[in-house]
Amino acid sequence: MMKPRIHTASIALVVSLIAAPSVSEAQRSANVTQIGFLGPSVSADDPRAENFRQFQEGLRELGYVEGKNISIVWRLVESYELYPAKAAELVGLKVAVIVTPNTPAALAAKSATTAIPIVFTLVTDPVESGLVASLSRPGGNVTGLSNIQSDLTAKRLQLLKETLPTVARVAILFNASNPGNARSARVALNAAPALRVNAVPFDARNPDQLARAFDEMKRERPDALLVLQDAFLLGVAPQVAEFAKRNRLPTMYDAREFVDVGGLMSYGPSRSELFRRVAVYVDKILKGAKPADLPVEQPTRFELIINLKTAKGLDITIPQSLLGRADEVIQ
Numbered sequence: 001m002m003k004p005r006i007h008t009a010s011i012a013l014v015v016s017l018i019a020a021p022s023v024s025e026a027q028r029s030a031n032v033t034q035i036g037f038l039g040p041s042v043s044a045d046d047p048r049a050e051n052f053r054q055f056q057e058g059l060r061e062l063g064y065v066e067g068k069n070i071s072i073v074w075r076l077v078e079s080y081e082l083y084p085a086k087a088a089e090l091v092g093l094k095v096a097v098i099v100t101p102n103t104p105a106a107l108a109a110k111s112a113t114t115a116i117p118i119v120f121t122l123v124t125d126p127v128e129s130g131l132v133a134s135l136s137r138p139g140g141n142v143t144g145l146s147n148i149q150s151d152l153t154a155k156r157l158q159l160l161k162e163t164l165p166t167v168a169r170v171a172i173l174f175n176a177s178n179p180g181n182a183r184s185a186r187v188a189l190n191a192a193p194a195l196r197v198n199a200v201p202f203d204a205r206n207p208d209q210l211a212r213a214f215d216e217m218k219r220e221r222p223d224a225l226l227v228l229q230d231a232f233l234l235g236v237a238p239q240v241a242e243f244a245k246r247n248r249l250p251t252m253y254d255a256r257e258f259v260d261v262g263g264l265m266s267y268g269p270s271r272s273e274l275f276r277r278v279a280v281y282v283d284k285i286l287k288g289a290k291p292a293d294l295p296v297e298q299p300t301r302f303e304l305i306i307n308l309k310t311a312k313g314l315d316i317t318i319p320q321s322l323l324g325r326a327d328e329v330i331q
Contacts, residue, residue, distance in 0.1 A: 033070045033286060035059075036095035036116075038087055038105045040231040041076040048234055048257070051101065054272045058279025079206070080177055080232075083108035091116060097285050099278055100144075102231045103180040106131055110142050117291045119281045120144035121274045122229070124180025126296055135296040143291040144281060145274050146298050149229050149254055150184040154191035156267050159304070160224055160252040161195045162322060163265070167250075169198045171222040173213060173240070175230040176203040184228045199226075210236060214243050225251040227258065229268070237261050248314055256305045259330065264314065265306045269299035303327040 042049045064070045073095055075086035087108040090098055097117045100106040106120040110131060123146050126132045133139035161167060174185040185201055192199035200220060204210040225244055227233060233240065234255055241262040244251040253259060253266040277297065284294060307330040311318050323329060
């Protein structure tokens with residue numbers, strides 16, 4: 001597997017990916033507002049690509065046309081360690097607002113500026129991570145949408161136990177370099193005993209560590225797997241889903257993108273909806289609202305997605321009580 005690297009043509013990659021008009025930095029006029037986007041790099045088949053499209057579609061619905069009244073300055077990398085440098089670039093360009101799709105990117109942006117507004121999404125706990133003072137009164141130059149993933153971790157374990165009542169040993173795959181992911185892992189470990197489950201953590205921060213985690217899981221032979229949402233892990237969703245199927249490992253995810261590529265089941269908020277809502281925050285800020293006065297929004301609707309084809313391949317019978325509560329069942 002290749003080592004993480006920065007995509008030097010990140011802007012061109014994403015613009016071609018989402019079929020948006022290209023606007024070079026030199027061509028921007030005074031009438032075009034620059035919106036910075038600091039996040040993970042994506043390719044055409046990356047499950048995160050749809051989220052980026054949803055963000056842009058949300059902007060279009062609010063009257064923002066790329067190349068006409070806005071331009072999105074993409075700063076996308078494959079390694080969290082590169083976020084600070086790219087955040088500094090956006091600050092140097094004096095963009096009007098910086099959008100970040102995860103906790104590490106939001107933290108890097110906050111460290112880079114106290115003046116430029118920052119809007120985040122998919123942040124697990126913005127208060128504990130130090131991004132905002134409180135959900136109702138963020139206080140500084142940062143606000144956005146939380147995905148409350150840690151709060152849902154125990155529920156995901158419960159659903160996994162409901163699907164497989166005999167499960168006793170669950171592997172927890174997470175990225176410890178992501179503060180939100182690390183917190184979710186702690187929640188999972190704390191919740192496991194009440195469900196009579198032994199949770200075993202496996203840290204994977206890059207492709208090499210992911211390969212080692214897979215090898216360790218083969219030796220440990222857990223009964224099931226819980227994958228915690230993270231930009232890196234979502235970027236390798238097809239590999240994770242394939243590993244789970246190949247090793248007959250029933251897996252619960254917190255993003256439906258894993259289920260779309262063959263994972264067993266997921267439970268969590270709609271990522272597409274969260275990314276569309278980011279556009280609303282950007283719109284309010286561009287119209288004069290202060291991040292300090294915009295409460296952090298939390299999701300209120302959650303999706304249970306089940307892949308019956310994968311269940312059949314694993315010889316698992318999904319309880320009817322669970323199928324009846326599913327928002328979508330993939331045949």
